[in-house]
Amino acid sequence: MSNMNANAEHKIDDEDILRAELYSFLAALLRVEPQDNLLVSVSQISGDDTPIGKATGTLSYLAKEMDAATIRSEYVDLFIGVGRGELLPYCSYYLTGFLNEKPLANLRQDMASIGIARAENVKDPEDHIASLCDMMAGLILGNFGRPYSLQEQATFFKKHIAPWAGLFFADLEAAKSAVFYAPVGTIGRIFMDIESQAFDMGESR
Amino acid sequence: METKKQGVKQDGRRDFLKLSALGAVAGAVGTASVAEASEIKTVSSGDYQETDHVKSFYASARF
Numbered sequence: 587m588s589n590m591n592a593n594a595e596h597k598i599d600d601e602d603i604l605r606a607e608l609y610s611f612l613a614a615l616l617r618v619e620p621q622d623n624l625l626v627s628v629s630q631i632s633g634d635d636t637p638i639g640k641a642t643g644t645l646s647y648l649a650k651e652m653d654a655a656t657i658r659s660e661y662v663d664l665f666i667g668v669g670r671g672e673l674l675p676y677c678s679y680y681l682t683g684f685l686n687e688k689p690l691a692n693l694r695q696d697m698a699s700i701g702i703a704r705a706e707n708v709k710d711p712e713d714h715i716a717s718l719c720d721m722m723a724g725l726i727l728g729n730f731g732r733p734y735s736l737q738e739q740a741t742f743f744k745k746h747i748a749p750w751a752g753l754f755f756a757d758l759e760a761a762k763s764a765v766f767y768a769p770v771g772t773i774g775r776i777f778m779d780i781e782s783q784a785f786d787m788g789e790s791r
Numbered sequence: 792m793e794t795k796k797q798g799v800k801q802d803g804r805r806d807f808l809k810l811s812a813l814g815a816v817a818g819a820v821g822t823a824s825v826a827e828a829s830e831i832k833t834v835s836s837g838d839y840q841e842t843d844h845v846k847s848f849y850a851s852a853r854f
Contacts, residue, residue, distance in 0.1 A: 601808040608813050610829075617830055631816065639815035701834050708830045720829040730833050736804075773816060780811045787804040 617716035641772035677713035680750035
């Protein structure tokens with residue numbers, strides 16, 4: 587696995603590995619209806635007294651108590667729906683009011699220069715929140731050829747994620763159909779805020 | 792001096808991330824969720840792949 591090699595050559599801080607894992611966690615919950623194995627692992631998280639830990643505790647409890655089919659149909663109501671779901675988790679939609687607009691084109695340009703593309707089986711446009719979370723995780727861990735510097739991560743984040751993701755997660759938190767996904771929205775909203783603040787601390791000049 | 796200053800800022804960032812307790816979520820689920828397939832793959836040549844989907848997007852978008 588080439589990912590492993592990249593990690594071994596370049597020491598990545600523990601905090602950054604946690605960031606990448608949290609991005610991957612959000613991506614896993616948001617990309618498709620969550621499958622049983624994901625829900626089982628979510629049900630085993632304990633959480634703690636921090637705001638993000640409390641939301642995680644709630645999520646874990648819901649993963650245990652709710653019927654998996656109910657959670658999956660909640661996902662459909664939120665993101666797929668009949669015609670459309672309650673929310674449209676795309677950068678382009680949040681920034682312009684339309685899908686497939688200029689923000690998607692800008693993202694595709696940046697993806698091309700990083701050397702990445704959407705996997706063949708994925709039909710969603712690349713500016714879906716789950717894809718963007720996957721991209722951040724990949725940039726941090728060095729899955730795309732090399733680990734990207736904090737500065738490069740910050741540039742990508744500020745261009746494609748910061749302008750809308752906090753708003754999207756807040757919408758998810760408050761969505762009519764959201765029960766299981768409400769704490770996912772909380773975790774995402776807090777995490778986006780932490781990321782913005784941390785990037786500002788990390789910028790050297 | 793510049794690097795030293797940068798080092799201090801980096802430490803500040805690390806401490807901030809530690810305090811924000813991402814581990815409450817991430818550490819616990821890490822391996823389980825990361826094992827799921829990412830939606831993103833590297834393009835071997837580094838070139839952008841003009842799939843049919845992308846072509847039809849460009850055709851419809853008319854930038």
